[in-house]
Amino acid sequence: MFAMNSYFSVQYLAVLLPVTVVLYAVMPQKARRVVLLLASYAFFWAVSGKLLVYLLASTLSIHLLGLWLSHLQEKGDRYVKTLPKEARKPAKAKSLRRQRAVMAFAVVLHVGILLTLKYSRFFITNVNALFQFFRSPFMLSVPAFLLPIGISFYTLQAVSYLFDVYRRKIPADHNLLRLALFMGFFPQIMEGPICRYSDTAAQLWEVPSLSWRNLTFGLQRILFGVMKKMVVADRLNILIQNVFTNYExxxxxxxxxxxxxxxxxxxxxFSGTMDLVIGTAQIFGVKLPENFQRPFFSHTISEFWKRWHITLGTWFKDYIFYPLSMSKPLKKLTSHARKHLGNHFGPLISGSIALFCVWVCNGLWHGAGWHYLFFGMYHFVLILCGSLFEPLVIKVTGILHIRRDSAAYRGMQIVRTGLLVCVGELFFRAEGLRAGLIMFQKMFTDFSLAAFDDRSLFTIGMDKYDFLIVFLVMVLIFLISLQQEKGIVLRESIAARPLAIRFAVYYALILLIVIFGAYGAGYVPVDPIYAGF
Amino acid sequence: MERLIRILEDIQPEVDYSTCTDLVDGHYLDSLSIISLVAELEDEFDITIPTVEIITENFNSAESLWKMILRLQEDE
Incomplete structure (x- = not known):
């Protein structure tokens, strides 16, 4: 069977992608849509087999639910227009209640499938642990559901589509094929970015002819992603596996x-995969939203989350944070609190309630485990503390005559944010919450440079040359990021150079992957990390 | 419009609202300021701002905010 488990597999890069590009290039416009959809379902089938049925069911379901919502809206509007002005408000409210009921059904259905498949094992295991604690003879059997690939991503896309129809931001799509492409487009189905219907559906439907610029720019981006994954991420894998598994x-x-x-x-x-994903989409003339904006240049944790996994953050902001903080009870709370606590602390109460919900969801979205929940709570507390103590920090730095816009202060903020992120990732990767806490404690209570002095550090999975290669590539990526921070679009400036220089850059990138890529005997490529969420 | 500028200055005084067109993109208004602003605008102008209106285009300048307020007042 034609199976694959990642965008970096030979089957994807050497078979599925080239075959799709060739078919796309030779087909007339209308058939190109079918090519993309068939390629998408072939990819899904190759990764998840029969579980493709979940994606098909979700697509059909949002198609029908969207049309139902649209029908209710049109019917409601028509009826309201026939009424005198004073009778319109209650009629509008009645129509809205019906639409809300459909929305509630839709959310329960889609999120319910996700919860059942992804979290029932975690939930039942914890319930059984409680039973055991109270010495109850009852035990629930733990289900073993198989997760279709990308369910955490396409479920969010499905919910956002329906919410946007409900909010009248977009019209319901009558075209099932277009909706199927929006839901299942193969480059993004596995790890995102989480797209909005208004961003990609029309682009996917356009299917322009293959252009030289799109092809070369797309391939460059794919190469850059492969370099990040194969030279750095895979090279680090054995050391990370060894230390996190045998942390004691x-x-x-x-x-x-x-x-x-x-x-x-x-x-x-993750960013390498996004380069590959966005590059693949670019070949077909589709501009997917960016998921990263140089997150390690962030000055605060709050800013970090605006630059890391951007499409997940904006999804939570648009569909959880604002709807909650703008709900009637929280709005009242904000108005009341502002009068008593002022502009800074007033909105903080309702804001932090909404933020708490966002971070519970964010933690659990990444996986069913207490350490994921801890990861979410860790970031919630850091962001909340950032807002709470901001006035105090402004005051103290003012008293100490520290310029907050000076390079030294900004640099300190960047390093501090990076360290806080690393601590969060420790709990994220740890084999459970207990392991995470022990590892965290060790960094303070059992710290010595012995492993460096006796060179045993270089026997865990990376020798000194591995460290050197990773370091040099990270310096290269830092320099590229620095240019991007200054607003310089490097690919455009390379494209404007003479042919010889352009090809020298491309060959250098290919050679970097071929010579320094961590593949073959002695290396274990890392499984696509975000695809597991 | 003057009432709106007064509210904005009350929430975030360090901005020139006659010229600034990137209140959200430039991180002058964060999500907490937006929560505060929405509550105040609803009280002051007797409107309801639905979540769908909380988009960058509506909150990036005093002018776009004012247009949104006028539109919502008409809808009420």
Missing amino acids: AYDGFVTAIAVVCYTVQLYMD
Whole structure:
């Protein structure tokens, strides 16, 4: 059977993608849509087999529910227009109640499937632990559902589509094929970005002819992603696996190295995959939203989450944070609190209630485990503290005559944010919450440079050349990021150079992957990390 | 419009609202300021701002905010 487990597999890069591009290039416009959809379902089938039925059911369901909502809206509007002005408000409210009932059904259906498949095992295991604690003879059997690939991503897309129809931001789509492409487009189905219907559906339907610019720009971006994944993320894998699995055997120094390596790995794996995904879409003339904006240049944790996994953050903001904080009870609370606590602390109460819900969802979205919940709560507390103490920090820095816009202060903020992120990732990667806490404690109570002095650090999974290669590539990525922070679009400036220079850059990138890529004997490629969420 | 500028200055005084067109994109208004602003605008102008209106385009400048207020007043 034609199976694959990642966008970096030979089956994807050497078979599915080239075959799709060739078919796309030779087909007339209308048939190109079918090519993309068939490629998408072939990809899904190759990864998840018969579980494709979940994606098909979700697509059909949002199609029908969207049309139902649209029908209710049109019917309600028509009826309201026939009424005198004073009778319109209650009629509008009645129509809205019906639409809300459909929305509630839709959310329960889609989120319910996700919850059942992804969280029932976690939930029942914890219920059984409670039964055991109270010495109850009852035990629930733990289900073993198979998760279709990308369910956490496409469920959010499905819910956002229905919410946007409900809010009249977009009209319900009568075209099932277009909706199917929006839901299942193969480059983004596995790890996002989480797209909005208004961003990608029309683009996917356009299916322009293949252009040289789109093809070369797309391929460059794919190459850059492959480099990040194969040269850095895969090279770090064995060390990370060794230390996180046998955490009790290593001291605080090695633990700290592994934590930093994991943070780098996660960034390189996920942002590398996004480069590949966005590059693939670009070949077909589709501009997917960016998911990263150089997150390690952030000055605060709050800013970090505006630059890391951007489409997940904006999804939570648009469909959880604002709807909650703008709900009637919380709005009243804000108005009341502002009068008594002022403009800074007033909105903080309702804001933090909504923020708490966002971070519970964010933690659990990443996986069914207490350490994921802890990860969410950790970031909730950091962001809340950032807002709470901001006036105090402004006051103290003012008294001490510290310029908050000076390079030194900004640099300190960047380093501090990076360290806080690393600690969060420790709990994120740890084999459970207990393991995470032990590893965190070790970094303070069992810290020595012995592993560096006796060179045992270089025997855990990375020798000194591996460290050197990773370091040099990270310096390269830092320099590229620095240019991007200044607003320089490097690919455009490379494209404007003479042919010889352009090809020198491309060959350098290919050689970097071929020579320094961590593949073959002695390496274990990292599984696509975000695809597991 | 003057009432709106007064409210904005009350929430975030360090901005020139006659020229600034990136209140959200430039991080002058964060999500807490927006919560505060929405509550105040609803009280002051007797409107309801639905969640669907909380988009960057509506909150990026005093002018776009004013247009949204006028539109919502008409809808009420």
